[in-house]
Structures are given as structure tokens and as C-alpha cells.
Amino acid sequence: MSDNKETPRVRYADEAQSRPDNPRRSLHRTASNSSMSIHSVHSRVAAPEAVLPITYRTLSYNIEEDLKGAAVNKKDAKNIRGLEELDWHLISVDELYNRLSTSVSQGLSAEQVRRRTTEYGKNKPTPPPSGMFRKIMGYIFGGFGPLLFVGCILVFISWKPLGDPPAIANLALAIVLGAVFVIQAAFNAWQDWSSSRVMASITTMLPDECTVVRDNKQEWMTAIELVPGDIIKIKQGNKLPSDIRLIQVSSDAKFDRSILTGESEPVQGTVDSTDKNYLETRNIGLQGTHCISGTATGVCIATGDNTVFGRITGLTNKPRHEFTPLQKEIIRFVLIIMSFIATVVVLNIILWWDLTYPHSELVKLTLIRSAWLRKDHPDWINVPLLIVNCVSVGIAFIPEGLPVAIAMSLTIGANIMRKNKILCKSLATVETLGSVSVICSDKTGTLTKNEMFVTDSFTGGKQCTEEAARKAILEANDATNGPNKAMDQLRRVGGLCNAAEFDASTVNFPVSQMKMFGDPTDQAILRFSQTLGSVSKLRDDTKKLFEIAFNSRNKFMIRIMHSLDAGAEDMLYIKGAPDVLLPRCGSAIQTDGSIKPLSSVDLTQIESVKNKWSSGGKRVILVAQKSLGPNAGNLLSSSDPEKAVMAEARENLTLVGLVGLIDPVRDEIPTVIDTLRTAGIRVMMVTGDFKLTAQAIATDCGIIKTPPALIHGIAELDRDFTAPDDLSEKPENLRALVISGPELITLNDSQWEQLCRYEEIVFARTTPEQKLRIVKEFQARENIVSMTGDGVNDAPALKAADVGVALGSGSDIAIEAADMVLLDSFAAIVEAVKYGRVVFDNLKKTIVYLLPAGSFSELWPVMANVILGVPQVLSSFLMIIICLFTDAAGAITLAYEQPEQDVLLRPPRVPKKDRLVNTRLILHAYGFLGIYECLLSFVMAFWYMSRRGIPFSAMVFKYGDMDPKYDQDYVAEITNKASSIYFVNLVVIQFFNLFATRTRRLSIFQQPPIFNKATQNPAIFVAIVFALVIVFIFNYIPGIQDTVATATVPAEYFFLPVAFGLGLLLLDESRKYCVRRWPKGLLAKLAW
Known part of the structure; x- marks a missing residue:
């Protein structure tokens, strides 16, 4: 025009x-x-x-x-x-x-x-200041950096000036701690760079286009241009x-x-x-x-x-930080570990404290007179050794590999999702997906292809397909049939009361190949009208005087058009939802162009057609008109023209016809819905479509599988319903529900309580506020809700949801509101949920793997040394090597673990119940794995000493005052070798613990680490080789042996730990079998 x-x-x-x-x-x-x-x-x-x-x-x-x-x-x-x-x-x-x-x-x-x-x-804006100094400080002192730094300083002081004589092993330990401190800072810097690169690549992949007029042509281009x-x-x-x-x-x-x-x-x-x-x-x-x-x-x-x-x-580059749910879980775990550290360190100091120092009797009573070491055995543990022991305990309790594993897990998850065309705006979103229990999905463009086309039309009391409609227009001048003026008027109103526009570059293409700008429904109707005749000519011959755009509240669009033909009447054209517009119609256009009042028979026929099309999954649009006389100026010159036009459109409309459109369900959607249902996730359709249309599409998608006769409506929602104490029980009679937006307004809290327990739900005719209300009602009942959508109407609910998911083809406002963007289709949500669960699973596995050796089994040699007076059979230096090298390598590989085969067969975790670290996990890590590894390592160390002529009875409660027949240099030499044996025993058993911890419930044969592309993790074997290299470096190189007080370990002390490791793997396989075989048994209830 x-x-x-x-x-x-x-x-x-x-x-x-x-x-x-x-x-x-x-x-x-x-x-x-x-x-x-x-x-x-x-x-x-x-x-x-x-x-x-x-x-x-x-x-x-x-x-x-x-x-x-x-x-x-x-x-x-x-x-x-x-x-x-x-x-x-x-x-x-x-x-x-x-x-x-x-x-x-x-x-x-x-x-x-x-x-x-x-x-x-x-x-594009200039990048903000980097804040490099603050970043560097964060790299250096972030995570466990302060503990490593303080530990390094204290151990260095223990070497000099407190050491008398200075112990070279303490210097070596200080150097190792310092090196790890620097390595951790370097890793933090690398991780920040890596994650920022991932997020930056995601930002560049998000759609950011606009429509611009250049050189007399309308075209799409990126905003940066x-x-x-x-x-x-x-x-x-x-x-x-x-x-x-x-x-x-x-x-x-x-x-x-x-x-x-x-x-x-x-x-x-x-x-x-x-x-x-x-x-x-x-x-x-x-x-x-x-x-x-x-x-x-x-x-x-x-x-x-x-x-x-x-x-x-440029004035506000001061981002503030809020703790994510995952960060809160990690902080909770760190606080638990810190409480353990404080308890053990204080206990060590109390036991060591010299009561010969002047103290009040109250202090002596408070210490329960148990601190006898400094008093009765002043040469047993001196101040430097006490400091080293306390640092060792602290380092032992802290799982140094955990920060690396967390960062790697989230980054790996984000990268995997990106490869699947899933873009997470925040790494924390990756983990939150694993908790999602309800997905509220928009229909158009999400579950369907968003490729609307007209299949049927109804005008002049007759139904016909698109092809039949085109034939009727072609026969308009046939003398036998006469002109089909009703169909021609349907074409006219459909083309003029339409916000879609043709792409100027394709106006000469066949109709099916023309490109358009606008809403998919408008595009479909415009294409239909163009099929019946030239819309451009219609628009050139008319002038638009007034417009009310379609929106989800009114559910109609109005245009007032003025014909350029002399004497023609100004017309009000309107199209929208039949249930809204049909009651406003008082007449209908006939095939010959005459106007006839609507009778009850006509209304019954129209309702029948509408319901038939809706039940077939079609969207039904009613097209109507009203003559405003030769001049609409009086109407538009009123003080409130919008209100006047709305009032004019409330009655005496003339029905032109109905148009039936279909938006096919995406081919992959039924399979996706079945997979999500198996994963314990309820998928609900939230749409603005008519009830019958929504129900039909939901049935095609697989969201509703209940027979139509058993589907409930608002009548089945009891206003006096009382929820049972156990909300996990889902009654069989609460299977499927279809309810409309207007009906939602009438629900009380009891009915919402009942509604939220249905397995299959379709919400039809919803407004943006109602979509938001739906999300919040489910959240209020402890559901983790994901909202998926692509339109403006979805934006408030996307923002309110725990995880807002937008489609890459969606509106800018929806993408802005969402936490995650699916560039391909809704099918990608399955991968998103899967890897969201995998991230949390792998973090739990990392903690279970780190605690037995790197915490529990390192604590008791120190406690035995302090309480029982026996030599410390695991040196503080080797404790640090386990924590920072051999265990850390294995922990990092768990971040690369593939999803377990049952990851989508389990219900979603409940954040308030299934914590990252809970009693069951601690019981498994300490009560089973820790005791097993610690006890066998003690046995191996003291058995070796006994074989070398130093029985356990000769050391217990001696505090260094052993029988003179035991040469102290010989005892020190054998103790060093026993320490190396304890170290090797822990490292080797941990290899098998690594294999056992790869799965929480499945057998190693169900989730093999090799020869199965879907489950393999070659990184595990790299970690094992790395750990063996570390063992060799610190136990077999003479110069290092003398420096850090280690010794060569005989070959037999490698083979026995292998047998112990196989025993641990067998015991854990038996436990997992019992968990799978008896899912409600005691072991299943204790399973981590």
C-alpha cells in the first residue's frame, strides 16, 4: 500500500x-x-x-x-x-x-x-573495565586458596625458625603447598577465561535481529549493523x-x-x-x-x-553476586568439613597442651586432664610437628579436587548442551535442570512446527477445503453457478484485516514460496487470501483508518478500512476467536452476497463446524465485518476513538466465515513427552487456544493419554478438597484435566491443591497473568518448574519459573526472560534434563570418592599417633600428595562421567531432601569406604613393621619411649617405609573405589568404563597412570626419598591392595544389586 x-x-x-x-x-x-x-x-x-x-x-x-x-x-x-x-x-x-x-x-x-x-x-557497547586486580585476588585467594596459603606459611615457619633442627621434609611440604597454591590460582584464572568464553559464544549465538528499511526494501539484519x-x-x-x-x-x-x-x-x-x-x-x-x-x-x-x-x-559496571542453589549446597558442605577440621585441630591441641604451664584449676578440669603429651612426653610431639599435624589434618579434610571437579562439571555440561544447540545463560542453570519436576509448555512453535496453513473454510453455509475455495473463486464468473461473493469477501477481509506483510523480494514468487513478515496465523490467512486473488491490489485500493492489534486478552484484531472507490462505505473488519466474536454476530453473508439474520439453526451449524475442526486439532478463526456508512470520521473523531470502536464491534457484526488452520505437531514431540514422563516429569500444555483444539493437540503430542470419557474438567475439582499428608501419592482418579483460563479465575486454594496433583493437564485460553499464576501455584507446592515458550505472552512466566526455556526462533522478549535457549527444538529439553541430572550426580560421586582416603584415612594416623603413641604411619607430606595429586586426578575424571543408563528412569531430585551431602552419603563415604580403606592400610603398615621386627605391642602407648633394644634410626627407617606402604595401599584401593563410585545404583557391567561409547570414560585410566607416576616419583627416586622421608615399597605391597580393591568393588557391587533388587529395602534406604 x-x-x-x-x-x-x-x-x-x-x-x-x-x-x-x-x-x-x-x-x-x-x-x-x-x-x-x-x-x-x-x-x-x-x-x-x-x-x-x-x-x-x-x-x-x-x-x-x-x-x-x-x-x-x-x-x-x-x-x-x-x-x-x-x-x-x-x-x-x-x-x-x-x-x-x-x-x-x-x-x-x-x-x-x-x-x-x-x-x-x-x-555495540565498549566492553566494561575488567577489574583485573580484583579478579587476580579472586584467583589467588578464591576457593581453598587461603587455607593453602596459611598452611604453606605455617609449615615454612615449622622448618625455620621453629625447627630445631630444621626438618628438610617440612621445607619440602611447604614448597609443595606453595606450588599447589600457585597451580590453583592458575586454574582459577584459566577456568574464568574458559567459562567466559563459553558464555560469550552463547551470547553470539542468540538471535539478535531486526527489521530495517534500506534502499526501499524491508530486510532482516543483525542489530550490530x-x-x-x-x-x-x-x-x-x-x-x-x-x-x-x-x-x-x-x-x-x-x-x-x-x-x-x-x-x-x-x-x-x-x-x-x-x-x-x-x-x-x-x-x-x-x-x-x-x-x-x-x-x-x-x-x-x-x-x-x-x-x-x-x-x-558505563557508569554501572559493578555487578553484584547472589548465591545459586548449587553454591549454597557447596557452602553447606564446606561448613560441615570446616566443623570437622576445627573439632579435630582443637582436639589435637588439647591433647598436646602442657598442663605444667600456669593454668587455673577450672581450665585443668575443662581439659579433663587429658592433655598429657607435652607434660609427660615432651619429646614426642614438638611445636613444629604439632603445627605440621594440624595443617595436615586441615588439608586432609578439605577435598582440594572438588572446586576443580565442580568447575569442570558445569563447563562440560554447558559445552555438551551447546553441542546439542542448548544455550545456558548461566552455568548454574545446568544443574538446576536436574531438579525440574514440572514442565509447562506453550503449544505454538514449541510443541508444534509453527508452520500454520489454512486447510478449511466455511462461508455461505458451506464448508470447503483450500483447493475447493480456490476453485470457487475461479468459477466466480461462471454463468451457471454465479459469483461466490461470500468466498470473495472472506478473501477480502482475510487480506485486509491482517498484520502480515509480503517480503518485497519475493512478491513475484509462487504463493507457496512467498516470504512474509508477521504472526504465523496472519501469515497463513494472508497466504490463503493471496491464493484466492491478489491481496496487494486490495490493499492498493483501500486506505487504513484505524487498527486494534490482536492480543491475548481481546483475542481479536480490528481494522477500519476506507475504499478509494467513490461512494463506497467504510468497513469495520474483525477476525479472532469464534467463542468471543460469534455472540456479537447478528447476521451472515450468503453465497450471493446477501445478508441474512443468523438463526438458531445457523448458530448450531457454525458451532458444529467449529467443534469438529477444534476436535481435529485445528485453530478456528472467525472473520466478520460491519458497515460504518460512507464515512467513519464521526466514530474516529470522538474523544476516545478506541473505546468507541470497541463498543461498535460488540454487536451487529456480519459473519463472513470461518477459517480452519493447522499447525502440525513436531515429529519428535510424542517421543520426547514419553521420555520426560518416564523421567518422572509432568509435561503440561499452557496455551491460548480453544479447549477442544488444545485437547486434540495435547492428545497428538502424548501429553494426554487418558481416554476422552475419563478426562476431568472444572466440575471435578472439589471446592472443599483436603490434601492428604503424603503428597507423593497420586490417586488413579486424578489422571487428566482440561481447564480454561476463565475457569482458573474461579478456583479456590483447595481446588488448586487438587489441580496440581493431576498427571496430565491442559490449560486452554490462558492470558499472560494466568500463565504466571500457573507457574507460581506449582512452585508453591514444592515443584521445580520449567516454563517453555517463545512468545510475548510467555515472558512473565518464563521469568518466574525456576528454569525459563525459550526457543531460539522466539521473540526477543521471551529470550531475554529465559534462563536457557533451545536453538533447535523442544526435543533438546531431554538432553538438558539429562545433563542437568548428570552434573549433580557427578558432584556427589566426586565427594564420595574424595572423602574415604583424602579425609577419613588420613585423619586416623594422626589421631593414633597422638592418642595411642604409635609412630605416624602416614607422613604429613604424603597426606598432601594424596589430596592434591593422586585423589584430585581421579576426582576430576568423574566430571567426565557419562549419564548412567537409568538417569532418565529416576524421578527428579527434591532439593530439600536430596542434598549434595547428606547423612547417607557421609555414612557411605566414612562408615563403609573410609573404615575399609583405613583399617586395611593400618594392617598393611603395622604388618610390615612387625615383619621387620617391630611388633605393634612394642609401640602402643610408648610415645617414642620404646625399649632400648629398638634402634631409633632403624625404627625411623621402618616407619618411613610403613608410611609409604600405607600411602600405596590407599592409592591402589582408591583406583577400585573410582570404578565403584562411577555409578550410584548400576553395576559396572551395566556401565562399563571401556568398550562402550555411551558409557566409557578413558580419563579414568589416565588418572590411574598419573597416580602411579606420582607414587614412583615420591617413593622410588633416591634424592626425593631422602628429602621427604619416603622409601621403596616392595612389589608384594602393590598386589595385596589390588586384592583389597577387588574386595571393595565386589562388596559395592553386592550393595548395588540389593538396592536394585529390593528398592524398598534397608540398603536402598541407606543408598547415597
């Missing part, structure tokens, strides 16, 4: 339709901004945008004060000067065009774009790619500025200035904000750092 045939700038529409009500808050957590804000920050590190509203409001206030002549401080004056001098909002549209050398119809030329790109640069002067087309759901001056708006055009203002109330877009303050006027669209309703056209006036967003982010 020619530009001069449109109303210059403003298209009126219903103002109230896009204003969201304030939904009630989540019952179990809070999030930033308002509950309708689309910028979700829960479950991930808060971005710099978290402080944008404060800076925005400060700048706005300062501009206001300066405009009034009030004084502002120099710093603020500098910040506001650039914004205050902007006058884009004050100049006329014509002056805007002249200043930027552009026009709304032509846009910029290629040469203009080239010059302006050179002048202004790309449309924009330059000042570009003509940008904005529609509902778009994120504004730059600052724009609005030149055309529909009256329902509203913008969500909450990212800048912190306020959820949408701002009405206008063409004329509403405020002298650039930040407050409504004719400026700001980069990063969203169009939440209506349409608009704007001229790009600022890009990159020159935008308001770019200016403010």
Missing part, C-alpha cells in the same frame, strides 16, 4: 489490552524488580543491569533539576551533559528526516550506511536494538522499560514529545527495552556507547 494512503503516523488501538495486572508474588522466593519484569536474575549471577534503574533515575532527576536551573555537582553535571543536549525528542519528524538524510519509505542507501558505519562504528538514520520496524515482542525516535505507532504500542527504570508499568509510545527530559519523554524508544504490545516504526538516532543504555552501563 502506498505511503500516502495511510494515516500519517498514529494508528489507534485499545489501550487497556496490554496493561498487566500485578500478579501475586511467588510463595517461596523473590526475584529482582517486579513479578512481571522479564529480566530474571534468580539462579544466576546478577548482571550489571541490576543497578541500572538507580543510575537511570539519578540521571533523570539531575536533568530535571538542571532544566529548572537548580545547581548540580560537577560529577553529575558531567554525566548528564551529553543527555541534556539531545533534542531528538523535540524536533519535528520532517526535521528528523532532514537531519539524518533519511525517509520512512526509502531508508538509507548502501553508501550512506558505509559512511556512517565508518563514522559511528558498530552498534545498525547506523543512525536507519528506519526500524518494531512489533510486539521485539527488543529495541538501538535508541529510536518513534515516527509511527499504533495506539496500543507500549514499551517495557523495567530494565532501566525498575518499574513494571508499561510506557505508552507516542510520536510527539511528552516531556522535555530526554529520559522521560515517550516518543523515544530506548535500546534494550521491549515492545510488549502493538507496532511502531522508528528512526535510529543513537547506537553503541551513544545510546542511553550504553551511557548508563
Whole structure:
């Protein structure tokens, strides 16, 4: 349609339709901004945008004060000067065009774009300051760095000056701790770089395109290519790619500025200035904000750092951090370990304390007079040795491999998801997916292909297919049949009351190959109309006077059109949901073009057709019209034209016909739904479609498997329902439920309690507020909810969900609100859930693997040394080697473990019950594995000493005062070798513990580590070789032996640990068999 045939700038529409009500808050957590804000920050590190509203409001206030002549401080004056001098909002549209050398119809030329790109640069902000000093401090002292640093200093002091004589082993230990401290800092730096690279690659893969007019053509391009002067087309759901001056708006055009203002109330877009303050006027669209309703056209006036967003982010690069659920679990575990460390260290000091020092009797009684070592055996443990023992205990208890394993697990998970075209905005999202118990999914574009096409039409009292409709039009001039004016009018209204547009580059293509811009439903109807005749000619012969865009509340679209033919009447065209529009119709057009009042028989027929199509999974659109006489000016010149038009459309409409559209279910969806159901996840459809349509699609998808006769509705929801104490029980009679949005409004808490227990649920005819309410109701009942969607209507619920999942083909506003983006299809959600569970499983396995040797089995040699007075049969140096090298290598390999075969056969974990570290895990790690490894290692060490002539009885309770017949140098030599044997025994048994810990319930034969691509983990064998190399280095190289007090271990002391390891593996395999065989038995209840 020619530009001069449109109303210059403003298209009126219903103002109230896009204003969201304030939904009630989540019952179990809070999030930033308002509950309708689309910028979700829960479950991930808060971005710099978290402080944008404060800076925005400060700048706005300062501009206001300066405009009034009030004084502002120099710093603020500098910040506001650039914004205050902007006058884009004050100049006329014509002056805007002249200043930027552009026009709304032509846009910029290629040469203009080239010059302006050179002048202004790309449309991207300058990266914020790196804060390198703070980052480096974080690398050095993050994680367990402080403990390693303090331990290194204390052990070094124990060497000199406290050492008398200085023990070279203490120096070696200090050097090792220092080296590990540096290595950890280097790893932290590498991990930060690696994860930032992953997140950066994800950002570049997210869609960020816009519609621009250049060289008289409308085209898609990336936002980074924009330059000042570009003509940008904005529609509902778009994120504004730059600052724009609005030149055309529909009256329902509203913008969500909450990212800048912190306020959820949408701002009405206008063409004329509403405020002298650039930040407050409504004719400026700001980069990063969203169009939440209506349409608009704007001229790009600022890009990159020159935008308001770019200016403010330059002032607000101070991100704040919030703990994610996984971080809280890790902190909880660290606190448990720290309490163990504090207890054991204090106990060591108490036992060592010299009571000959002057103390009060109260202190002596408090120590229970048990601290006899320093008093009765002053030469047994001196101060340097006490310090080394305390450091050793501390290092032993801390699983140094855990931070590496956590970082590797999350990064590996994110990379695997990226390969599956799943993009996580935050690494923490990876783990949260493993807890999801409910998935609320939108229908269109998520479960279906979003490839709408018309299959049937109904007009003049007759049904026909698309092909039959085309034939009827072709026979319009047939003298026998006469013109089918009803079908021709259906074509006319479908083409004119339509927001879709043809791509100018494909207008000469066959209809089936034409590309279009717009909503899929509008595209399908426009294609249908074009099939029946030229829509472009219709649009050229008419002028649009008024428009109310379709939205999810009204569920219809209105256009008032003026024909350019002399004497023609102005017409109100409307299309939308039949259940909304049919009651407004009083007549219907007939085949010959005559108008006939609707009878009860007609209404019955129409309802029958609608229900038949809906039951077949088709979306039904009703098309109607109303004559407004030769001039609609009186209607539009009223004080509130939107209200007047809405009132005019409430009655006496003439039914033109019905259109049936189908959006096929994605081929893979039924299999995906079955897989998720097997994994204990309930998938629910949340859609705006009619009940019967939604139910039919849900049945095709596999969301509903219950026979239609057994599907419940609102009538089966008891208003006096009382939930049982055990909510895990799912009664057989609560199988399937189909309920509409209007019905949801009437539910009380008892009915919601009952509703949330159904296995199969379809929510039809829902609004954005109702989708949000659904998410929060399930969350309030301790469900971990994922919301998937791709439209504007889904954004509030996406933001509120524990894991918001958007499709890459979805609207900008949905992608912004989501935590995760599926670039391919909904089928990828299965992989996302799988690896979300794998991350948590692998972290538990890492902890189970690290605790027995690196904590429990290292503690008791120290305690035996202090309490029983026997030599310490595992040196402090070798304790550190186990923790930082041999065990750490194995722990890292567990991050690479493939999903267990039953990972999607288990129900999702309940975060409040299935903790990362719980009593069952501690019992398994210490009570079973720890005792087994520790006891056998003691036996091996003392058996060797006994074979070398130093029986256990000669050492126990001697505290170094052994019989003179035992040469002290000989005892020291044998003790060093016994320490090396204890060390080797632990390392070798841990090899088998590594194999045992790979699975929580499955046998090693069900999850083999080799020869099975789906389960293999070659990294395990690399870790074993690495550990053996470490053993060789510290036990077989003479120079190192003398320095760190180790010795060569006889071969027989390698073979016996192998037998012990096989025994451990056999015992654990037997335990797992019992768990699988008797899932409700005692061992199953104790299983970690």
C-alpha cells in the first residue's frame, strides 16, 4: 500500500489490552524488580543491569533539576551533559528526516550506511573495565586458596625458625603447598577465561535481529549493523536494538522499560514529545527495552556507547553476586568439613597442651586432664610437628579436587548442551535442570512446527477445503453457478484485516514460496487470501483508518478500512476467536452476497463446524465485518476513538466465515513427552487456544493419554478438597484435566491443591497473568518448574519459573526472560534434563570418592599417633600428595562421567531432601569406604613393621619411649617405609573405589568404563597412570626419598591392595544389586 494512503503516523488501538495486572508474588522466593519484569536474575549471577534503574533515575532527576536551573555537582553535571543536549525528542519528524538524510519509505542507501558505519562504528557497547586486580585476588585467594596459603606459611615457619633442627621434609611440604597454591590460582584464572568464553559464544549465538528499511526494501539484519538514520520496524515482542525516535505507532504500542527504570508499568509510545527530559519523554524508544504490545516504526538516532543504555552501563559496571542453589549446597558442605577440621585441630591441641604451664584449676578440669603429651612426653610431639599435624589434618579434610571437579562439571555440561544447540545463560542453570519436576509448555512453535496453513473454510453455509475455495473463486464468473461473493469477501477481509506483510523480494514468487513478515496465523490467512486473488491490489485500493492489534486478552484484531472507490462505505473488519466474536454476530453473508439474520439453526451449524475442526486439532478463526456508512470520521473523531470502536464491534457484526488452520505437531514431540514422563516429569500444555483444539493437540503430542470419557474438567475439582499428608501419592482418579483460563479465575486454594496433583493437564485460553499464576501455584507446592515458550505472552512466566526455556526462533522478549535457549527444538529439553541430572550426580560421586582416603584415612594416623603413641604411619607430606595429586586426578575424571543408563528412569531430585551431602552419603563415604580403606592400610603398615621386627605391642602407648633394644634410626627407617606402604595401599584401593563410585545404583557391567561409547570414560585410566607416576616419583627416586622421608615399597605391597580393591568393588557391587533388587529395602534406604 502506498505511503500516502495511510494515516500519517498514529494508528489507534485499545489501550487497556496490554496493561498487566500485578500478579501475586511467588510463595517461596523473590526475584529482582517486579513479578512481571522479564529480566530474571534468580539462579544466576546478577548482571550489571541490576543497578541500572538507580543510575537511570539519578540521571533523570539531575536533568530535571538542571532544566529548572537548580545547581548540580560537577560529577553529575558531567554525566548528564551529553543527555541534556539531545533534542531528538523535540524536533519535528520532517526535521528528523532532514537531519539524518533519511525517509520512512526509502531508508538509507548502501553508501550512506558505509559512511556512517565508518563514522559511528558498530552498534555495540565498549566492553566494561575488567577489574583485573580484583579478579587476580579472586584467583589467588578464591576457593581453598587461603587455607593453602596459611598452611604453606605455617609449615615454612615449622622448618625455620621453629625447627630445631630444621626438618628438610617440612621445607619440602611447604614448597609443595606453595606450588599447589600457585597451580590453583592458575586454574582459577584459566577456568574464568574458559567459562567466559563459553558464555560469550552463547551470547553470539542468540538471535539478535531486526527489521530495517534500506534502499526501499524491508530486510532482516543483525542489530550490530545498525547506523543512525536507519528506519526500524518494531512489533510486539521485539527488543529495541538501538535508541529510536518513534515516527509511527499504533495506539496500543507500549514499551517495557523495567530494565532501566525498575518499574513494571508499561510506557505508552507516542510520536510527539511528552516531556522535555530526554529520559522521560515517550516518543523515544530506548535500546534494550521491549515492545510488549502493538507496532511502531522508528528512526535510529543513537547506537553503541551513544545510546542511553550504553551511557548508563558505563557508569554501572559493578555487578553484584547472589548465591545459586548449587553454591549454597557447596557452602553447606564446606561448613560441615570446616566443623570437622576445627573439632579435630582443637582436639589435637588439647591433647598436646602442657598442663605444667600456669593454668587455673577450672581450665585443668575443662581439659579433663587429658592433655598429657607435652607434660609427660615432651619429646614426642614438638611445636613444629604439632603445627605440621594440624595443617595436615586441615588439608586432609578439605577435598582440594572438588572446586576443580565442580568447575569442570558445569563447563562440560554447558559445552555438551551447546553441542546439542542448548544455550545456558548461566552455568548454574545446568544443574538446576536436574531438579525440574514440572514442565509447562506453550503449544505454538514449541510443541508444534509453527508452520500454520489454512486447510478449511466455511462461508455461505458451506464448508470447503483450500483447493475447493480456490476453485470457487475461479468459477466466480461462471454463468451457471454465479459469483461466490461470500468466498470473495472472506478473501477480502482475510487480506485486509491482517498484520502480515509480503517480503518485497519475493512478491513475484509462487504463493507457496512467498516470504512474509508477521504472526504465523496472519501469515497463513494472508497466504490463503493471496491464493484466492491478489491481496496487494486490495490493499492498493483501500486506505487504513484505524487498527486494534490482536492480543491475548481481546483475542481479536480490528481494522477500519476506507475504499478509494467513490461512494463506497467504510468497513469495520474483525477476525479472532469464534467463542468471543460469534455472540456479537447478528447476521451472515450468503453465497450471493446477501445478508441474512443468523438463526438458531445457523448458530448450531457454525458451532458444529467449529467443534469438529477444534476436535481435529485445528485453530478456528472467525472473520466478520460491519458497515460504518460512507464515512467513519464521526466514530474516529470522538474523544476516545478506541473505546468507541470497541463498543461498535460488540454487536451487529456480519459473519463472513470461518477459517480452519493447522499447525502440525513436531515429529519428535510424542517421543520426547514419553521420555520426560518416564523421567518422572509432568509435561503440561499452557496455551491460548480453544479447549477442544488444545485437547486434540495435547492428545497428538502424548501429553494426554487418558481416554476422552475419563478426562476431568472444572466440575471435578472439589471446592472443599483436603490434601492428604503424603503428597507423593497420586490417586488413579486424578489422571487428566482440561481447564480454561476463565475457569482458573474461579478456583479456590483447595481446588488448586487438587489441580496440581493431576498427571496430565491442559490449560486452554490462558492470558499472560494466568500463565504466571500457573507457574507460581506449582512452585508453591514444592515443584521445580520449567516454563517453555517463545512468545510475548510467555515472558512473565518464563521469568518466574525456576528454569525459563525459550526457543531460539522466539521473540526477543521471551529470550531475554529465559534462563536457557533451545536453538533447535523442544526435543533438546531431554538432553538438558539429562545433563542437568548428570552434573549433580557427578558432584556427589566426586565427594564420595574424595572423602574415604583424602579425609577419613588420613585423619586416623594422626589421631593414633597422638592418642595411642604409635609412630605416624602416614607422613604429613604424603597426606598432601594424596589430596592434591593422586585423589584430585581421579576426582576430576568423574566430571567426565557419562549419564548412567537409568538417569532418565529416576524421578527428579527434591532439593530439600536430596542434598549434595547428606547423612547417607557421609555414612557411605566414612562408615563403609573410609573404615575399609583405613583399617586395611593400618594392617598393611603395622604388618610390615612387625615383619621387620617391630611388633605393634612394642609401640602402643610408648610415645617414642620404646625399649632400648629398638634402634631409633632403624625404627625411623621402618616407619618411613610403613608410611609409604600405607600411602600405596590407599592409592591402589582408591583406583577400585573410582570404578565403584562411577555409578550410584548400576553395576559396572551395566556401565562399563571401556568398550562402550555411551558409557566409557578413558580419563579414568589416565588418572590411574598419573597416580602411579606420582607414587614412583615420591617413593622410588633416591634424592626425593631422602628429602621427604619416603622409601621403596616392595612389589608384594602393590598386589595385596589390588586384592583389597577387588574386595571393595565386589562388596559395592553386592550393595548395588540389593538396592536394585529390593528398592524398598534397608540398603536402598541407606543408598547415597
